Amino acid sequence: MAGFILKRLLQAIFVVLVVTLIVAFAIRLSGDPAIMLTGAGSITEQDLQNIRNALGLNRPFLVQYLGFLHGIVVGDFGRSFMGGTPVSALIAKALPATLLLAFTSLIASILLSVPLGILAAVNRGRWPDQLVRILSLVGLSFPNFWLAIMLVLFFSIQLGVLPPSGMEGPASFVMPALTMAIILTATNVRLVRTAMLETLSQQYIMVARSKGLKDWVVLYKHALRNSAIPLVTYIGLQFGGLIGSIVIVERVFNWPGMGTLAFDAISGRDYPVLQGTITVLALFIVLINLLVDIAYGLIDPRIRTE
Amino acid sequence: MAAAEGARGTRWQFTSMELVAGLVLTGTMTLAVLFSPILFPDGGESMDLTARLIPPFQSSAHLLGTDPLGRDVLARVVVGGKISLMVGVLSVIGAVILGTLVGLIAGYYRGIAEILLMRFADIQLALPFILIAIMFLAILGTGIDKVIFFMIVAQWVQYARLVRGSVLALRDREFILSARAIGVGNVRIIAQHILPNVLGPIVILMTLNVANNILLESSLTFFGLGVDPLIPSWGGMLADGRTYLQSAWWVSVFPGLAIMFTVLGLNLLGDWLRDSLDPTGQTGQ
Secondary structure, eight states, rough: OHHHHHHHHOOOOOOHHHHHHHHHHHHHTTOOOOHHOOOSSSSSSSHHHHHHHTTTTTTTTHHHEEEEHHHHHHTTBOOOOOOOOOOHHHHHHHHHHHHHHHHHHHHHHHHHHHHHHHHHHHHTSHHHHHHHHHHHHHHTSOOOOHHHHHHIIIIIIISSOOOOOOTTTTTTHHHHHHHHHHHHHHHHHHHHHHHHHHTTTSSHHHHHHHTTTHHHHHHHHIIIIHHHHHHHHHHTTTHHHEEEEEEEEHHHHTOOOOHHHHHHHHTTHHHHHHHHHHHHHHHHHHHHHHHHHHHHHHHOOGGGGO | OOOTTTTHHHSSSOOOOHHHHHHHHHHHHHHHHTHHHHHTEEEETOOOOOTTTTTSHHHHHSTOOTTTTTTTTTHHHHHHHHHHHHHHOOOOOHHHHHHHHHHHHHHOOOOOHHHHHHHHHHHHHOHHHHHHHHHHHHOOOOOOHHHHHHEEEEEEEHHHHHHHHHHHHHSSSSHHHHOOOOOOOOHIIIIIIIIHHHHHHHHHEEEEEEHHHHHHHHHHHHHTTSSOOOOOOOHHHHHHHTTTTOTTHOOOOOOOOHHHHHHHHHHHHHHHHHHOOOTTTTTTT
């Protein structure tokens, strides 16, 4: 087991190194931060040199990269080009908003997809199954930002019951979380259905049935529990995709999280902030994947030998 | 993979109605886009400031209404489909060519090429690709060529893994061994005996990835990171329409529906292909 954890840990570290290398390289392509920092104009070459020296831009790429890695370890991502706020302070403010949205929508999606998936599995091949299938296919077929716009159109403009943007009060949670939950449910409902069908075909389910247990006891106590392991794994592995969607949905609702921070940094060409947000999100995804892998290995010993 | 095991048993069974729906949706969209130069010779560009913001279904000249510059929404939706389909198809073709080549080499010749590919694939699948693409597009500037490039870079590994897996399963089969025994060259064995056998799973993956990339392109363009905003595209129209959401819902609704119908059609076709070409479930759920 220790060997398995160590192997996964080394893999994760390697992925982190690759991600940070790509991020550092991308920022390097952006041109001369000294010029961007000051804006073109009445600045002398000597001033530019001073700024480059102060920012450490004259050092070789490898040295800069190591500095960047060191910054990650100690939580220092430099300062924003706009106003000089430390990037870590901006991230500390934005990350909780993103995680709050991520977990709210994940829970909402589980509450939606578990009953729907069970309904489909139990009625396999009949109309509830087909209906769930079509809904899931439709849910996978529109862009998430469009769903967000349509919700705004309906709830904010037509009905006027929900605020179209921002994060103030519980009402502002509804639409961003609903958008994410619908998108996640479209995928999750398929996973629940598959996992349930596989479990329901096992012998112990037949035994439970033949003991005369009620249907719902068999479903929720025996089948759902045993389906939970693959489900948790798949849902955990979706985290990367979840973060990708959340970044986009946040932007539409002006939700003050990492996505909005990143897009503001893009439009303001604020590269330290962009670099910091992308790095932190990427680290998060790698970390969650690692935890899911290890948890899965602990629960199911067959995985370790793969 | 555990997900593939027993996939046949739990999969949704396909009905012919879904095949028809998939064909109708995808076919209508493709035909409309192909014939758009004849249907809308102005390319959806001609403005008529006396006919701004006409609601849909009220004017026979503008069935789906007009936008704030008096441009016909229907024309722009159809013309805008050109970009989406082009990006979707070209990116997938690029990824298929690259991925198939690498996968064939890795699976057939094994050795160092295979080790490198598998290591590389593991890393790439762990990368948060959307975030990285957003960052590069923000820094390097946008454009249809860059969007296609990033999609190829993001997806070729899927084909490489798929092809390698199929080749490994095939390479020691008797018909390959006997072809080799009678002196058929490697290139010919690959082209005549191996490629046709991996075609099915590749086509399935391609269909689903075209759908995926259409969604991705529209998202990138919507946020100003994709196609030039001056070219009519679904993502661009949705970005424009958002400003007028209060007064003109139709500018935001119809391009989104166009995306949804196209992608739904492709997803239905992909499901049907999987049901008929891949009964053992190599391409997963």
